[in-house]
Amino acid sequence: MTRQEKTQVIAELSEKLRSASGFYLLNPGPLKAEDTLAFRRRLHEKGLRLLIVKNSLLAKAIEQAGLPNPDKFASVLKEMTGIVFYTSDPKLPAQALEAFRKDTQKEYPILKAAYVEETLFIGEQHLETLTRLKSKHELIAEIIARLQSPMQQVLGALQSAGSTVAGILKTLSERNT
16 A cells, blocks of 8 residues: 555545544454454444454544544554444444344454544443443433423322312312302
């Protein structure tokens, strides 16, 4: 690969890193070609794509993209690295990875790191946490529902109190006549 080609790859990767909501770094490991293809298909079903990159080029792209703590990223850029970008739901890559490993009984690909909502998760131990992450829209909906709940209880109490008072008044007026 020529210097010009490397510079172009770094620029493209840097732009993808900046424009994506987040990304996962994976070690595809010693998967056979058919297993790698099956994993790529699983990602494709969720609208994701696995891109195998050279560690040195990815490290430079991370620096160029201006991501925080490039040295922490550099600590996981060993062995083979695949990158999966996502744009909407941060848990999709983690769920696809977990489901693939469960279905195939393989221990690869391994999660090296994930950059989600400006937070860096380093290591395989975070995979379960990442599968349960809620998207921004899910969190907003949950907050709105929690804010509405007390208001609905107050309105319900006021409405039931009003019907109770009306019932008492009706009973009293019937007794007096």
